[in-house]
Amino acid sequence: MKFVPRSRLAPARALATALVTALFVLSGCSVSGAxxxxxxxxxxxxxxxxxxxxxxxxxxxxxxxxxxxxQYKYIEDIDDGRGYTAGIIGFCSxxxxxxxxxxxxxxDAAFRSAQDAERDHSxxxxxxRQAKDDGxxxxxxxxxxxxYVMHGAADSGGTVGFRTMRRExxxxxxxxxxxxxETTYLNAFLDARxxxxxxxxxxxxxSRIETAQRVFVREGRxxxxxxxxxxxxxxxxxxxxx
Numbered sequence: 001m002k003f004v005p006r007s008r009l010a011p012a013r014a015l016a017t018a019l020v021t022a023l024f025v026l027s028g029c030s031v032s033g034a035x036x037x038x039x040x041x042x043x044x045x046x047x048x049x050x051x052x053x054x055x056x057x058x059x060x061x062x063x064x065x066x067x068x069x070x071q072y073k074y075i076e077d078i079d080d081g082r083g084y085t086a087g088i089i090g091f092c093s094x095x096x097x098x099x100x101x102x103x104x105x106x107x108d109a110a111f112r113s114a115q116d117a118e119r120d121h122s123x124x125x126x127x128x129r130q131a132k133d134d135g136x137x138x139x140x141x142x143x144x145x146x147x148y149v150m151h152g153a154a155d156s157g158g159t160v161g162f163r164t165m166r167r168e169x170x171x172x173x174x175x176x177x178x179x180x181x182e183t184t185y186l187n188a189f190l191d192a193r194x195x196x197x198x199x200x201x202x203x204x205x206x207s208r209i210e211t212a213q214r215v216f217v218r219e220g221r222x223x224x225x226x227x228x229x230x231x232x233x234x235x236x237x238x239x240x241x242x
Contacts (some may be wrong), residue, residue: 042223045128045141053224053239054124054142055088058149061208061232062090066239072115073106075099080202087115089123089149123148127162135176137222140186143213147193150203160196168192186217207232 045054059068068088075086076099083093086102105111127148131141147162154161166189173188174180190209197203212230221228228239 042137044132045124045138045145045224047138050138050142050224051124053226053228054145056239057142057212057228057230058089058146060230060235060237061146061212062149064233064235066237072112073103075102089119091115091118126153130166133177134185135178136182136186138224139213139216139222140182142224143186143189146208146213147189150208151193151196159200165189165192165196168195182222183217183220187214190214190217205233207234 043050045051055068056066059065059071063071063074065071071088074088075084077083078085084099084102085092087106124145127145128141131144134140136144144162144166147165151159151165152161153163155164169185169189169192172191173185175185176182190213194206194209197206197209212232215230216224216228226239226241230237
């Protein structure tokens with residue numbers, strides 16, 4: 001990926017425009033009480049309050065904080081072979097030195113809006129849409145979304161993408177839309193995701209699943225009912241309300 005040399009950087013808004021263009025070619029980093037579990041009714045993950053919870057959950061795993069809105073300016077080479085990891089869901093550059101440019105652009109509202117738009121278009125919206133088609137509630141919609149964020153939609157470069165995980169889950173359990181049990185299906189999907197994580201050289205820790213999402217399934221929080229308590233990479237988090 002080619003970025004504007006630092007010596008030629010324009011003022012903030014022009015810089016934001018240039019990086020917004022670059023943003024749309026970034027890929028994901030992929031080179032309450034128990035219910036019946038039959039399928040949940042209630043507000044989906046695209047409900048503003050539920051979406052806010054989803055953003056905070058992802059941020060706990062991606063940035064070790066619930067303050068996801070502070071991550072627009074985040075950029076770091078985490079030595080995973082995917083270039084720079086940046087922004088609200090860890091967009092990856094593949095190559096290029098963009099740390100100063102990204103941090104400056106994050107002060108511009110247009111650049112922050114571009115990150116929001118790319119997150120929704122390429123990750124959040126397709127994940128929620130597929131989960132709704134499968135008859136899943138807000139928790140299942142979040143589980144799909146988090147898989148999109150971490151793995152991308154398709155297999156790539158030795159990694160396993162969301163579509164393969166879903167196909168493997170469907171081979172062992174029926175989703176609620178086909179009359180299956182929600183708990184059983186979600187656990188099948190999480191099993192497939194754990195297997196995928198262990199195949200990736202840059203990912204081995206499965207706490208994002210086992211001490212977070214699997215906990216919510218076990219507790220029957222199919223609508224992401226608060227309070228939520230979980231651990232990621234050894235750190236503890238909680239959300240007491242929307």
